[in-house]
Amino acid sequence: MEYIYCFCIGGLICVVGQVLLDTTKLTAPRILVIFVVTGAILQGMGIYEPLVKLAGNGATVPLPGFGYALAKGAMEGAQDGFLAALTGAVKSTAAGVAVAIAFGYLVAVIFNPKSIR
Template sequence: MEYVYTFLIGGAICVIGQILMDVTKLTAPRVLVLLVVSGAVLQGLQLYDPLVQLAQSGAKVPLPGFGYTLAKGAMEGAKQGLLEAITGGIKAAAGGITAAIAWGYVVALVFNPKSIR
């Protein structure tokens, strides 16, 4: 049943993003920012954690999961002080950020991207 919840919740998040791009005049980057911010806000309100407990990767991998990770790290860091509140989000998401940069570099080397004009 865990796989079903992961698929349904992760798919629903992606469908919401696609609907926002199709129905509104929001561009893809704006929808991406909206999803990240919504994950952070929902975590700040303690509403995203139950979704993560239910769907696991289905809620952590899409973009709201990145916002959730940043907010959760900042909230954990805030317990230790102001500086940790500022750096806590980046520390919590460092692995994902590093993987994204490294794989982006490898893909750029392999596929020789061209700039779009």
């Protein structure tokens, strides 16, 4: 059952993003920011954590999951002070950011980009 929840919740998040792209004049970067901020706000309100427990990676892998991880790290760090709140957010997302940078570099080295005219 957990695979079904993962697929449905993750798919629903993707459908929302696609609907926003198709029906509004929002660009992909703006939708990215909306999703990350939404994930952080929902975590701050205590709504996103139960969704993560239900859907697992279906809720943590899409963009709202990054906002969730930032907010969760900041909230855990805030128990130790203001500076720990800032570093907690960075620590909780550092692995994902490092992997994105590494794979981006690897793809840039392997493939030859072509400009679109």
